[in-house]
Amino acid sequence: MRISLLAAGLGLLLAPAIGRAQTTNSGTDKFEQLGTELPTPNEYRTASGAPGPRYWQQRADYNIRVSLDDAKQAITGSETITYTNLSPDALPYLWVQLDQNILAKNSITAATNVGQVSNGRLSFQELDNQMATAEFDGGYKIAAVTDAGGKALKYTINHTMMRIDLPTALRPGQKVSFGVKWSYNISDQLKINERSGYEYFPEDKNYLYEIAQFYPRMAVYSDATGWQNKQFLGNGEFTLPFGDYRVSITAPADHVVGATGTLQNPDQVLTSAQRQRLASAKNAKKPVLIVTQAEATQAEGKRASGTKTWTFAAKNVRDFAWASSRKFIWDAMGISQNGVPVLCMSYYPKEGNPLWGQYSTEVVAHTIKTYSKFTIPYAYPVAISVHGPVGGMEYPMICFNGGRPEKDGTYSADRKYGMISVIIHEVGHNFFPMIVNSDERQWTWMDEGLNTFCQYLTEQEWERNYPSRRGEPRNIVDYMRTDKSLQTPIMTNSESVLQFGNNAYGKPATALNILRETVMGRELFDYAFKTYATRWAYKHPQPADFFRTMEDASAVDLDWFWRGWFYGTDRCDISLEGVKYFRPSSKNPSVESKRMITERQAQLPSLSAQRNATDLKTTAVEDKPELKDFYNSYDPLAVTDADQQRYNQYISTLSPTQQQRLNGNLNLYELSLRNVGGLVMPVVLQMTYDDGTQETQTIPAEIWRKNNEQVTKLIISPKNVVSFVIDPLQQTADTDLSNNAYPRQPSASRFDLFQASQVGNNAPQANPMRAAKEPQIEKRENKPNPQ
Numbered sequence: 001m002r003i004s005l006l007a008a009g010l011g012l013l014l015a016p017a018i019g020r021a022q023t024t025n026s027g028t029d030k031f032e033q034l035g036t037e038l039p040t041p042n043e044y045r046t047a048s049g050a051p052g053p054r055y056w057q058q059r060a061d062y063n064i065r066v067s068l069d070d071a072k073q074a075i076t077g078s079e080t081i082t083y084t085n086l087s088p089d090a091l092p093y094l095w096v097q098l099d100q101n102i103l104a105k106n107s108i109t110a111a112t113n114v115g116q117v118s119n120g121r122l123s124f125q126e127l128d129n130q131m132a133t134a135e136f137d138g139g140y141k142i143a144a145v146t147d148a149g150g151k152a153l154k155y156t157i158n159h160t161m162m163r164i165d166l167p168t169a170l171r172p173g174q175k176v177s178f179g180v181k182w183s184y185n186i187s188d189q190l191k192i193n194e195r196s197g198y199e200y201f202p203e204d205k206n207y208l209y210e211i212a213q214f215y216p217r218m219a220v221y222s223d224a225t226g227w228q229n230k231q232f233l234g235n236g237e238f239t240l241p242f243g244d245y246r247v248s249i250t251a252p253a254d255h256v257v258g259a260t261g262t263l264q265n266p267d268q269v270l271t272s273a274q275r276q277r278l279a280s281a282k283n284a285k286k287p288v289l290i291v292t293q294a295e296a297t298q299a300e301g302k303r304a305s306g307t308k309t310w311t312f313a314a315k316n317v318r319d320f321a322w323a324s325s326r327k328f329i330w331d332a333m334g335i336s337q338n339g340v341p342v343l344c345m346s347y348y349p350k351e352g353n354p355l356w357g358q359y360s361t362e363v364v365a366h367t368i369k370t371y372s373k374f375t376i377p378y379a380y381p382v383a384i385s386v387h388g389p390v391g392g393m394e395y396p397m398i399c400f401n402g403g404r405p406e407k408d409g410t411y412s413a414d415r416k417y418g419m420i421s422v423i424i425h426e427v428g429h430n431f432f433p434m435i436v437n438s439d440e441r442q443w444t445w446m447d448e449g450l451n452t453f454c455q456y457l458t459e460q461e462w463e464r465n466y467p468s469r470r471g472e473p474r475n476i477v478d479y480m481r482t483d484k485s486l487q488t489p490i491m492t493n494s495e496s497v498l499q500f501g502n503n504a505y506g507k508p509a510t511a512l513n514i515l516r517e518t519v520m521g522r523e524l525f526d527y528a529f530k531t532y533a534t535r536w537a538y539k540h541p542q543p544a545d546f547f548r549t550m551e552d553a554s555a556v557d558l559d560w561f562w563r564g565w566f567y568g569t570d571r572c573d574i575s576l577e578g579v580k581y582f583r584p585s586s587k588n589p590s591v592e593s594k595r596m597i598t599e600r601q602a603q604l605p606s607l608s609a610q611r612n613a614t615d616l617k618t619t620a621v622e623d624k625p626e627l628k629d630f631y632n633s634y635d636p637l638a639v640t641d642a643d644q645q646r647y648n649q650y651i652s653t654l655s656p657t658q659q660q661r662l663n664g665n666l667n668l669y670e671l672s673l674r675n676v677g678g679l680v681m682p683v684v685l686q687m688t689y690d691d692g693t694q695e696t697q698t699i700p701a702e703i704w705r706k707n708n709e710q711v712t713k714l715i716i717s718p719k720n721v722v723s724f725v726i727d728p729l730q731q732t733a734d735t736d737l738s739n740n741a742y743p744r745q746p747s748a749s750r751f752d753l754f755q756a757s758q759v760g761n762n763a764p765q766a767n768p769m770r771a772a773k774e775p776q777i778e779k780r781e782n783k784p785n786p787q
Contacts, residue, residue, distance in 0.1 A: 142162070260396050332344065421469065570678035
């Protein structure tokens with residue numbers, strides 16, 4: 001081993017004292033505590049990250065009546081909202097969200113959509129989408145806003161927000177009821193990529209509706225932001241108060257409707273057989289068909305002339321969504337979550353089979369179980385996955401998901417795992433933000449990032465070595481390598497984020513995985529993460545509440561981590577610049593003399609010395625021996641009695657432990673580390689010994705606290721180290737592995753050999769064996785302005 005290291009340029013020093021002071025920090029201190037970046041703790045939100053003794057939040061209860069026009073693809077509705085002011089403030093007006101106005105003719109989103117012609121090319125899909133949006137008669141038509149007595153209330157519409165002026169200010173502890181009547185046209189989801197809409201099936205001339213943001217709904221008023229009345233522009237989703245809902249949905253009589261909450265009138269809308277199947281599903285071990293494929297196919301060929309009204313009720317939820325179609329197959333099975341029964345269900349057209357019938361409801365149940373283990377127990381009565389045109393979108397107890405096999409029923413592995421992943425992701429949103437109710441309009445990462453992290457954990461518990469798209473540190477490396485001008489910090493408003501998927505989903509999810517596996521360890525992380533979910537269940541957390549709770553519940557100082565991963569755009573690139581090798585001198589002249597003689601004999605003579613041995617016939621001293629003196633025969637490595645006496649005297653001054661260390665087989669390695677990427681991170685160091693064994697040490701990130709840019713680390717080992725490798729399992733998202741090993745290791749790469757064409761273009765042809773990879777199903781594939 002020593003030969004290997006010496007061959008790599010490692011020195012040998014016969015001195016026991018090699019300590020060296022690190023240089024002082026230069027530039028910004030990346031371990032500085034978060035100060036002004038976090039809000040000042042108060043009686044509403046404490047320094048520990050927990051809600052304060054005077055924490056409050058508002059309440060909004062809804063009674064909604066809505067009709068679906070299957071001939072015109074339109075919604076007509078009316079609602080009564082009862083708003084309770086639990087704040088310490090008097091409110092002279094209320095703000096209501098009008099999210100459908102994102103599709104209105106005067107939409108800010110359409111006006112500010114920059115579009116892009118890339119290299120003289122524009123896809124038909126993008127062109128069709130923009131033209132369809134411009135031509136669509138979208139947005140709310142508000143017919144009336146009235147008080148409880150039917151008297152008109154003054155209101156002002158500002159794009160996607162509506163201010164309702166109250167006759168008298170709503171004082172603390174008071175409640176007010178008011179009504180709204182409205183209508184709007186439902187958009188074709190395949191032409192206008194939004195969060196809800198319809199899909200038309202020309203084969204059987206039927207529609208499938210996934211309906212959300214269908215009613216004017218209250219904005220959040222909180223201690224942190226006052227009214228959260230930022231305009232809805234597309235990326236920043238929804239911030240909503242909790243309340244109870246009663247929603248009556250009138251649809252064609254042959255439609256099947258699924259919705260947030262529990263069905264209140266099954267006797268009026270389900271057949272006797274369907275009610276019996278639904279009852280049996282509650283205790284079933286596998287999904288039971290409530291509406292079979294044969295029944296759905298039969299319904300597709302008919303058109304009922306009448307209507308049915310489905311009534312649903314939901315308690316303590318922040319939103320409501322529903323789906324309706326005569327094409328729906330419906331299956332369900334029950335699970336028990338901490339003693340609470342949960343009915344897991346799926347609604348899907350026959351075009352979704354065989355994938356949906358085999359997997360959807362099983363995945364719903366698995367997701368509820370796994371998320372409950374890592375966060376808080378799921379307490380809602382149902383959890384639903386609906387397959388339709390929306391690629392992925394979430395609401396309380398119900399979500400819309402893509403992932404459709406080919407028409408002949410076949411599907412690729414990517415399609416299967418993409419479907420399973422999107423169901424896990426969207427069902428998982430029941431926890432973030434439907435229960436842990438963060439401000440999506442401001443901070444996308446607080447729901448998407450935390451949820452994507454839990455999605456990764458759930459995927460890995462679904463199937464061993466599941467091909468997770470996000471979560472593994474190595475999967476974020478390409479994004480972290482991109483130019484800083486193309487990145488924004490995670491702590492950026494949702495509408496201003498660049499590379500939305502990587503920034504809002506992938507990077508925070510990866511950061512949490514690194515926290516769990518490398519920085520904190522699973523035990524500390526899991527306890528702190530569960531503490532955060534428990535503290536803020538059914539409340540409105542802010543980023544500081546998450547940061548503070550994770551530290552408060554673990555006793556791990558993470559300010560450096562939040563500063564680097566969430567407030568900055570630095571990347572992890574730790575370089576092992578060099579290694580110096582030391583052995584402590586035994587001081588024993590007999591031992592050291594033999595060692596140096598052996599090393600001298602092993603040293604190759606220089607090229608000049610080798611040539612002189614043959615070319616130089618004689619030297620002056622060889623010609624005249626009388627020129628020689630004592631030093632011509634003196635051996636400086638010969639041991640004298642005086643040398644031995646000095647050694648004996650030195651040994652007598654040492655303790656037995658010191659003598660043992662002096663004569664022991666200690667190897668000292670001084671590693672020079674450089675922080676090339678700027679992101680301070682733990683140093684995960686793997687050592688391979690000359691006996692073939694390996695050992696890995698994780699050096700905490702605090703090694704960089706005195707100097708954020710370069711440090712040295714002394715490693716003492718009784719065994720000979722053959723090589724050092726930083727981050728061998730790629731668990732820190734290191735963006736350059738070429739500088740992670742010492743001695744340096746060549747990185748494998750490949751190139752294509754090809755026969756140049758004699759005529760025309762002589763560029764290499766595409767490899768016919770390399771099939772194009774199907775994109776993963778992800779929410780943002782069905783949203784405007786993909787980043």
